[in-house]
Amino acid sequence: xxxxxxxxxxxxxxxxxxxxxxxxxxxxxxxxxxxxxxxxxxxxxxxxxxxxxxxxxxxxxxxxxxxxxxxxxxxxxxxxxxxxxxxxxxxxxxx
Numbered sequence: 677x678x679x680x681x682x683x684x685x686x687x688x689x690x691x692x693x694x695x696x697x698x699x700x701x702x703x704x705x706x707x708x709x710x711x712x713x714x715x716x717x718x719x720x721x722x723x724x725x726x727x728x729x730x731x732x733x734x735x736x737x738x739x740x741x742x743x744x745x746x747x748x749x750x751x752x753x754x755x756x757x758x759x760x761x762x763x764x765x766x767x768x769x770x771x
Contacts (some may be wrong), residue, residue, distance in 0.1 A: 693744045699738045699754065706731035706761050710768050725769055732761045 707713040709731055711723025739754045744752065 692742060695738055699735055699742065699757075700734045702731055702738065703757055703761065704767070707764075708734055710764050711760075712742045712764060712768075723768065725765070728765055728768070730763055735761060 704713070704716075706728055708715050708722070709724045709728035711721050714720060715722045736758050739758055743751050743754060
């Protein structure tokens with residue numbers, strides 16, 4: 677079949693690519709749990725500050741593991757993501 681990639685050009689799965697995917701997914705959940713994005717399932721804003729805290733902590737740990745493999749621009753973007761999540765967490769916690 678013409679659509680199948682040549683097995684000789686395939687590269688092994690990178691742990692860092694998977695970590696980056698996890699960061700994207702977990703940060704999306706964190707924004708939802710902060711009540712700043714609609715829930716994927718219900719379509720409603722359903723804040724849960726305790727779950728937001730867990731999601732943000734997980735994002736921060738994933739970023740720690742991923743940073744060493746990033747260039748400066750990507751590292752800065754990841755650090756900004758964690759900072760923004762944490763700042764919004766503090767803001768939402770006060771409400």
